[in-house]
Amino acid sequence: MSRQAVWDPAQYGVFGAERARPFAELLARVDLEAPGHIADLGCGSGELTATLRTRWPDAAISAIDGSPEMIAAAPDVPGITFAVGDVTTWTPARPVDLIVSNAVLQWVPEHEDLLPRWAAALAPGGRLAFQVPGNFDAPSHALLREVCTSPRWRDRLGDVLRWHPVRDPSGYLDLLARHGHRADAWETTYAQVLHGDDPVLEWVKGTALRPVLTRLDAAEATGFLDEYGARLREAYPSTPYGTVFPFRRVFVVAGGP
Template sequence: MSRQAEAVWDPAQYGVYGDERFRPFRELVERLGDVAPRRIIDLGCGSGEPAATLAGRWPAAVVEALDSSPEMIDAARAHEIPGRLTFRVQDLRTWDGHDADLIVSNAVLQWIPEHLELLPRWTDALAPGGRLAFQVPGNFAAPSHAILRELCTSDRWTARLGHLVRDAPVLSAEGYLDLLAGHGCDVDAWETTYMQTLTGDDPVLEWVKGTALRPVLTALDATAADAFIAEYRERLRDAYPPRPHGTVYPFRRIFVIARRT
């Protein structure tokens, strides 16, 4: 997951609820079926676990994993396999590759406003028959995100945080299908909503601390960040009340696999 937004990323915080975060990636890879790529590019590799999974699934392939966050790449290098799996810092907006059999992008594109222009370019970097596979969150209308936007534009916070608010930064599954089919690809696109049950104190807050809340925490000093989190926490508790079995957090994802014909 590339961190193209202006934020400092925390691999440890992102790893909270790691099994739940990793599930959409596993299902995306399973949907690829019996392909046998020789060269795989992971655009937005985060802390490296997805790229390591790709290297394990296709042991004959060379995997190049890229991310814009130095913090994430530092963590990812623990997974390196000399000659087979490498990591490097790269702004995905300027990546210019070619002859890839598989390009994977896991929970990245929502951070890159220009990604609608990048996707056709990435499919051009595929070898004939190669595939571009990505998944992004589709839950920008969820209370967790709506409350965050409301707070950022409130009288108390708008001067410091209002510039971070943006419209839903991704298309629907149908929108991505139209975009990439129009570029000559065969496209498989679908959506899934996971009814996740999270445990622990304020679990939805802990979840968003690893993702959507990162730009806010980067923009504020420690005292202001604590004040913002206190206000956000109370509203999240109302929106996501704990149940006897845990706190239910619906998690909608959008998946796309485009094959270059």
């Protein structure tokens, strides 16, 4: 994950079940019976990494994340090694049977150069599996860009966000196919129903808002959240059963020639 923001494992985990769904869908398409060595690149706080051990109990799993806060919150699971590390410079000591990257690459501007390199690090028959959010044109992100670039905030926040940080499924398929790799690429939009006060604001506090809040002091953050939260409430109105928050994700599972 990006080191431009201080990550908060507790805030990220507020909607832990909803955030776990894409990871489960991604792994369901990984057709490996017994990978010996798995790398989880950008593992966050490690709860989802632990599910890799449940599915493949004999695998040796190495997991890295750029956030010391996240790694400090990782569980102690036999067979999994957690460490602070940079996904952009990661190089395995030997070929890897499965490389997983979950909701990380949107934070890495150079990830289109990394993906072919990661795929080349796979053992014969290995798989590269990753998923990224595809909702950067959704109101949650469009409104965030509008507020950041408004006259009140643009001097502090005008350059904090990347506007189009990921490709669509066809774009990733093309990228990997041009490097000689087979790829299964698809997208899913979850119509999530969130509960609580200002649930969409609480959601983005755990992800998209992290680099924004890192730049602001407490008083500024309160003013920013008041302004942005009001726009979110209009874009995502509450209903008697909760607040509907469409959540688009892009998935890729790639292998060798």
